[in-house]
Amino acid sequence: MSVIEGVLNFILIYFIVSGIFNYIAYSRAKKAANQAEQELSAFNLPVKEEIELVHDHICGSTLPKSEAYVLAKDGIRHYFCSWACRNKFIEDNKCKC
Ligand SMILES: [Zn+2]
Structure with a gap:
């Protein structure tokens, strides 16, 4: 039991x-x-997805900000697609055209 x-x-x-x-x-x-x-x-x-686009005034191309070459001049940021465009901008601004 x-x-x-x-x-x-x-x-x-x-x-x-x-x-x-x-x-x-x-x-x-x-x-x-x-x-x-x-x-x-x-x-x-x-x-x-926000991709900020910037304009390259030298060659006229538009590209993502993250890929751009930046140059700050007189408090303004300028963006370029390539180092060559950046250098061209610098040269152009030397002669102040
Ligand atoms: Zn360019």
């Missing part, structure tokens, strides 16, 4: 404990799934 009770108690405890572990595993999985969904929705947000 007491052996059967012991076995039943063991089975009962086993189910309770495994139930708790299953619940923890389930809530963790649910949390991870929610997080993944949030990350995915964040990833799907339209990324507004």
Whole structure:
């Protein structure tokens, strides 16, 4: 009798404990799934890429600011597509044309 009770108690405890572990595993999985969904929705947000374009007055080309050669003169920044254009600007401004 007491052996059967012991076995039943063991089975009962086993189910309770495994139930708790299953619940923890389930809530963790649910949390991870929610997080993944949030990350995915964040990833799907339209990324507004702002490329600032600058104008090279020497050759007339337009190029991204990040790729431009910069020259600051009289507090104004001038942008150029190449080192050659930058040098041409410097030469042109020496003679003040
Ligand atoms: Zn140029």
